[in-house]
Amino acid sequence: MGIFLCFLFFLISLASACDRCAHQAKAAYFSKASALSSGACGYGSLALGFNGGHVVGAVPSLYKNGAGCGACFQIRCMNTTLCTKQGTQIIVTDLNNNNQIDFVLSRRAFRAMAYKGMDEDVLKLGIVDVEYKRIPCEYKNQNLAVRVEEISQKPNYLAVKFLYQGGQTEIVAVDVAQVGSPNWTFMTRNYGAVWDTQRVPAGALQFRIVVTAGYDGKWIWAKNVLPSDWKVGVVYDTGVQISDIAKEGCSQCDDGSWK
Numbered sequence: 153m154g155i156f157l158c159f160l161f162f163l164i165s166l167a168s169a170c171d172r173c174a175h176q177a178k179a180a181y182f183s184k185a186s187a188l189s190s191g192a193c194g195y196g197s198l199a200l201g202f203n204g205g206h207v208v209g210a211v212p213s214l215y216k217n218g219a220g221c222g223a224c225f226q227i228r229c230m231n232t233t234l235c236t237k238q239g240t241q242i243i244v245t246d247l248n249n250n251n252q253i254d255f256v257l258s259r260r261a262f263r264a265m266a267y268k269g270m271d272e273d274v275l276k277l278g279i280v281d282v283e284y285k286r287i288p289c290e291y292k293n294q295n296l297a298v299r300v301e302e303i304s305q306k307p308n309y310l311a312v313k314f315l316y317q318g319g320q321t322e323i324v325a326v327d328v329a330q331v332g333s334p335n336w337t338f339m340t341r342n343y344g345a346v347w348d349t350q351r352v353p354a355g356a357l358q359f360r361i362v363v364t365a366g367y368d369g370k371w372i373w374a375k376n377v378l379p380s381d382w383k384v385g386v387v388y389d390t391g392v393q394i395s396d397i398a399k400e401g402c403s404q405c406d407d408g409s410w411k
């Protein structure tokens with residue numbers, strides 16, 4: 153144990169704080185994109201609209217019990233005959249429990265790593281060595297949004313799903329209160345990108361969320377999100393967007409763009 157701790161300390165002191173670190177991994181693909189639309193994050197068919205359908209199931213260490221839902225990555229395959237240096241961008245919508253493979257991509261995303269005309273050859277490989285790094289998610293003219301889930305039951309139960317989370321962060325806590333009230337109620341992650349509470353404040357609702365950012369965390373305050381007559385199945389604009397970047401540690405940063 154002592155040796156392990158020393159080793160860990162040694163590793164951390166060697167690492168520098170980076171916006172992006174490159175990691176090596178293995179990737180495969182789902183034969184059907186619809187396999188991912190019922191993914192563990194709970195995005196449903198909305199997921200197919202993310203990143204042009206470049207969705208991915210990630211290993212538990214990247215899925216992070218749902219905190220990794222909506223995280224964006226640049227990923228490239230290491231076979232330089234078949235695959236471009238820049239690779240493609242993917243977004244986490246599902247959990248992948250196969251510990252031999254780090255990412256299971258939608259077919260469309262898997263092909264997108266290849267040069268034009270080489271995509272069938274890449275598909276034939278089935279499993280490829282890849283390099284990946286976390287990148288900020290960018291939603292043009294689109295704020296962070298919350299969707300009121302069908303399992304919600306007014307006035308006793310509220311479940312919301314976060315959509316279009318920009319930046320390179322993870323949501324680690326969510327509170328809800330009536331608009332203008334300082335009486336905050338905490339919400340709990342139910343699963344994936346869905347947070348819920350059984351103590352639902354009355355009236356129109358505001359949210360504050362904690363995201364990982366920089367070296368620690370940051371509050372994001374959405375002052376007026378749900379109207380008092382909020383309805384299930386509706387997506388509400390939070391009026392805010394996240395652009396922060398949570399740092400990670402690696403021996404060498406990979407902050408440039410892959411070309």
Ligand SMILES: *[C@@H]1O[C@H](CO)[C@@H](O)[C@H](O)[C@H]1NC(C)=O
Pocket residue numbers: 231232233234273277
């Ligand atoms: C890349 O893929 C091609 C086609 O499958 C294969 O012939 C070649 O050996 C691979 N190259 C590397 C470096 O794996």
Ligand SMILES: *[C@@H]1O[C@H](CO)[C@@H](O)[C@H](O)[C@H]1NC(C)=O
Pocket residue numbers: 335336337351352353354
């Ligand atoms: C605060 O909000 C909770 C949940 O809506 C409610 O049960 C409680 O009575 C409120 N407390 C005050 C002091 O208003």
